[in-house]
Amino acid sequence: MTAEEREWRKQWIKDQHLSKSEPRVVPAMEKELYNPIRRLYMSPLNAMYKILAPIMGPEAALYTRVLTGKALMGLALLYSGAYYFKYNANDWTSKGGWRVVGNRPKCVPGDPEYPKKPDRFVGADYASRGFKNAPI
Numbered sequence: 246m247t248a249e250e251r252e253w254r255k256q257w258i259k260d261q262h263l264s265k266s267e268p269r270v271v272p273a274m275e276k277e278l279y280n281p282i283r284r285l286y287m288s289p290l291n292a293m294y295k296i297l298a299p300i301m302g303p304e305a306a307l308y309t310r311v312l313t314g315k316a317l318m319g320l321a322l323l324y325s326g327a328y329y330f331k332y333n334a335n336d337w338t339s340k341g342g343w344r345v346v347g348n349r350p351k352c353v354p355g356d357p358e359y360p361k362k363p364d365r366f367v368g369a370d371y372a373s374r375g376f377k378n379a380p381i
Contacts, residue, residue: 290314337376
């Protein structure tokens with residue numbers, strides 16, 4: 246590197262250091278960057294951050310804000326999945342839903358029930374989807 250390049254590099258490194266007043270939060274710029282829907286769903290966590298920042302410090306409050314948001318999204322995903330699997334079973338009354346088929350219980354020589362008879366005897370038993378046990 247030449248002496249001129251070294252000076253330029255030295256100045257560039259000095260410019261990377263932030264002053265005590267930076268980074269600045271400009272509300273008008275946040276309005277421009279984020280659409281109204283995003284600002285709406287960000288507002289509860291931003292309010293939590295403003296409360297926690299003086300108590301925990303800005304960095305710990307930011308981590309708490311981010312982790313709380315991720316945990317709430319994960320919980321919503323878990324609850325919606327549980328709801329879907331509970332109320333959208335694949336049976337003979339509906340067209341859709343996930344079909345969950347369990348394995349036969351293990352029965353090996355030496356078990357008291359050996360040889361275990363199958364619970365399906367005719368072809369219609371394999372695709373019944375609960376119709377044979379329906380109370381109609």
